[in-house]
Amino acid sequence: MTEKQYETILVSRENSISRITLNRPKVLNAMSPQLMHELDDALATVASDMxxxxxxxxxxxxxxxxxxxxDLDVAQVSKMTPFEWREYDLRFCSVIKRIYWMEKPVIAAVNGVAVGGGCDLAMACDIRVASEKARFGMAYIKMGIIPDLGGNYFLPRLVGLGRAKLLAFTGDLIDAKQAEHFGLVDLLVPEDEFPKAVEELAQKLANGPTKAIAMTKITMNKSLDMDLETSLDYSSNLQVFLMNTEDYREGVQAFLEKRRPAFKGR
Structure with missing residues (x-):
């Protein structure tokens, strides 16, 4: 992957682990049109990087x-016509869809506050690892609007309908421990252990059978809107393709030889 230079995000890859860092720290990495455009572009690049x-x-x-x-988002949106707003919002939504359907695991490393669209962004990721300093909230209601970057889809599925409504109706911030209790955080670690925990998880996933992880992700995501029979059938069809991968053959051989598999992501 040729690393592009952006103004509002940092993008890098070390071996098989890619990283995108939202880089507007003076405004708590708030979403601007430029940031979301650059993030969308970077996600497309990572998705296609074999x-x-x-x-x-x-x-x-x-x-x-x-x-x-x-200034760059909220104030501008307030001046738009309904159709201008819809076109504007669809560009932001592209980021959420790229993360959700990317055929590789995406970890949200939540190092601090994740509010409104920032919380939606974290929820679109497959796994949320949070520092004890993290805070989460659905602040849309405080401006008299609803979540529009996936919150209405993700939040009830992660924390249940009642708790989702509690968070969305009040807009209250919750700390990382409460978020873990609700099911919004998958792995909670002390602040001083946070970078190491994120890297260890990323490396574990990077060492796994990439295509099998990708197909598990896609199947689970699609199964949320399927009945059991359809999900079983969909899984069976994908399994046939996975049984023709190098990683499948390596996994079987390693199991028979009682050794750790060396997956190559192929």
Missing amino acids: ESRVLIITGAGRAFCAGGDV
Whole structure:
């Protein structure tokens, strides 16, 4: 992957682990049109990079993402016509869809506050690892609007309908421990152990059978809207393709030889 230079994000890959860092720390990595455009472009690049086997998304400084930028997003949106707003929002939604359907695991490394659209961004990722300093909230209601970057889809599925409504109706911030209790955080670690925990998880996933992880992700995501019979049939069809991969053959051979498999992501 040829690393592009952006103004609002940092993108890198070390071996098979890609990383995108939202890089507007002075405004808590708030979402601007430029940031979302650059993020969308970077996600497309990572998705097509065959050497990349896992992606970490995090924020620079003391925040993950504080949602919409007051001047560059919120103030501008208030001046738009309904049709201008819809076109504008669809461009932001592209980021969420790229993460959700990317055929590789995406880790949200939530190092600080994740509010509004920032919380939606974290929820779109496959796994949320949070520092004990992280805070989560659905602040849309405080401006008299609803979640529009996936919150209405992701939040009830992660924390249940009642708790989703509690968070969305009040807009209250919750700490990382409460978020873990609700099911919004998958792995909670002390602040001083946070970078190591994220890297260890990313490396574990990068060492795994990439195509099998990707197909598990896609099948689970699609199965949320399937009945049992359809999900079983869909899984069976994908299994046939996976049984023709190098990693499947290596996994079987390693099992028979009682050794650790050396997956290559092929």
